[in-house]
């Protein structure tokens with residue numbers, strides 16, 4: 001695909017990675033991704049905003065060749081992670097006169113990760129501007145989206161915000177702009193859940209900061225460009241500011257059916273009381289779907305059998321993820337079964353220390369659940385429905 005112009009002399013020159021299925025050897029990418037890089041030709045100077053993952057650097061260089069770019073003055077490094085910075089050394093090789101523009105913190109990380117000589121990097125302060133002649137770049141510090149060194153770049157004359165990872169989506173598509181809002185909402189929510197959610201408080205501040213800017217286009221470094229920026233800004237406002245919803249997330253594992261029986265009973269009991277439940281069998285679930293469900297949920301119930309005196313390892317992994325992702329959860333409980341003993345509740349509770357939640361009375365059944373266990377599950381469902389009502393979620 002050839003470079004595409006999103007505004008006069010502002011080109012999308014990045015790469016689409018249709019087949020990538022895992023990011024950071026951790027995050028599933030069901031829809032691939034893209035590494036968006038942008039070239040801005042001012043009347044006097046030319047700037048490249050972010051580069052691409054090193055595996056696709058030939059695509060970037062081909063795009064620059066197709067545009068006949070003989071000279072680049074500045075490479076703007078909004079973020080030092082290698083999927084955006086990894087091709088900067090190649091760009092500097094091709095355009096040896098170019099200087100890298102970065103925050104002071106980013107300068108150090110670029111030197112550490114990519115061994116870019118420090119004298120090639122010019123640091124900028126918050127809200128500093130850089131003239132390209134008839135186009136002006138303004139740099140907006142935005143630490144912790146999702147590394148400490150990040151900034152956003154704003155192109156004043158064209159009212160384009162280049163936020164790198166922020167507002168992005170792992171979505172490979174030939175569409176330059178968002179055409180299917182449902183598909184992009186899903187992909188950007190997944191992206192937010194997996195990468196941005198732990199930094200909700202920082203993002204709140206950044207959203208307030210960019211309210212001062214007139215923005216016609218948001219051009220992130222993953223996924224399609226937003227020519228109607230209110231779509232993604234509204235979604236982010238909802239994810240980072242709003243209260244959680246009347247939703248229970250229920251990740252669980254069942255080895256021989258006892259925990260599954262409890263899960264089925266509790267799901268029915270909650271549904272009867274008007275609570276939405278999202279149930280995930282951790283033996284088969286896409287962990288990204290679980291992360292997305294945690295964005296809006298008020299309560300998480302973890303279902304697990306006792307294995308070697310503690311929770312099943314898949315459950316421990318899900319608890320670890322929920323703990324590091326820091327969702328807006330208000331309540332947590334644990335249900336499950338055991339054969340002869342164990343410390344499942346204490347161990348799981350200890351894994352959730354980041355979460356500011358109330359632990360509701362767990363329900364553990366010795367062997368297959370019986371009448372007293374079902375009664376306890378009814379009580380748990382009743383408590384959850386009541387607590388959600390008290391918080392005016394319903």
Ligand code: FEO
Nearest residue numbers: 079081083084165
């Ligand atoms: Fe898309 Fe933090 O890299």
